[in-house]
Amino acid sequence: MSTQKIATVLAEPSRIAPDVKQEFTFTIYTENQIGLLVRIAIIFSRRKINIESINSSPSEIDTISRFTLVINETEDVVKKVARQIEKQVEVLKVYYNTNDEIIWQEMALYKVSTDEIAEKVKVERLLREYGARAVVIRKDYTVFETSGHREETQKLVEVLSEVGLIEFVRSARVAIIKGSRGFHEKLREFEAAQPGEEAVENEYLNKQDEVFSM
Numbered sequence: 001m002s003t004q005k006i007a008t009v010l011a012e013p014s015r016i017a018p019d020v021k022q023e024f025t026f027t028i029y030t031e032n033q034i035g036l037l038v039r040i041a042i043i044f045s046r047r048k049i050n051i052e053s054i055n056s057s058p059s060e061i062d063t064i065s066r067f068t069l070v071i072n073e074t075e076d077v078v079k080k081v082a083r084q085i086e087k088q089v090e091v092l093k094v095y096y097n098t099n100d101e102i103i104w105q106e107m108a109l110y111k112v113s114t115d116e117i118a119e120k121v122k123v124e125r126l127l128r129e130y131g132a133r134a135v136v137i138r139k140d141y142t143v144f145e146t147s148g149h150r151e152e153t154q155k156l157v158e159v160l161s162e163v164g165l166i167e168f169v170r171s172a173r174v175a176i177i178k179g180s181r182g183f184h185e186k187l188r189e190f191e192a193a194q195p196g197e198e199a200v201e202n203e204y205l206n207k208q209d210e211v212f213s214m
Helices: 036-046 075-086 114-120 123-130 150-161 183-193
Strands: 022-031 051-058 064-073 091-098 102-113 133-137 141-148 165-170 174-177
Touching: 022 036, 022 075, 022 174, 036 051, 036 064, 036 075, 064 075, 075 091, 091 174, 102 114, 102 150, 114 123, 114 141, 123 133, 123 150, 141 150, 150 165
Parallel strands: none
Antiparallel strands: 022 064, 022 091, 051 064, 102 141, 102 165, 102 174, 133 141
């Protein structure tokens, strides 16, 4: 499947107060090229924009990668950054959305002392209230896993800190756009509207002796 750049496949919805900072999630479809993520990150750093979360993963289309980045900025700045990112040759399309326009999750792991948690915490209540599950149980420690929004995973940090939280790590955000029909369908529509040129056989391919004879 061709991975030609798609200039405009989805008009971004208008929003209120474009000069007020809020959380935006970028979804960036790209060709899988070494060094591209670094170049995208430089675009943010040059504008002194802090990236709150960054994730790279395969997409629903073979050979195309999907980056998910989270920043706090005004919509005016976000629009300019999105246009600048799309100028990168390997970038196919950039979407940006507010939190109410996406479905998103983060995953977290928590390591605690098995003795401490068995003595001070009712594990069944922990699993029920926070949607956590034990992924590793050893004599010296237990590892719990849960997923959700950041405030949800943070609540479990506070609970487990009271019994001696040994280690904690949280993943970057993964997000699905609510109102999108999917980039795959948009790419098919683009291919149907602007099909690639058919290959034309070189008429001199088998005439080397004639063409290059002295």
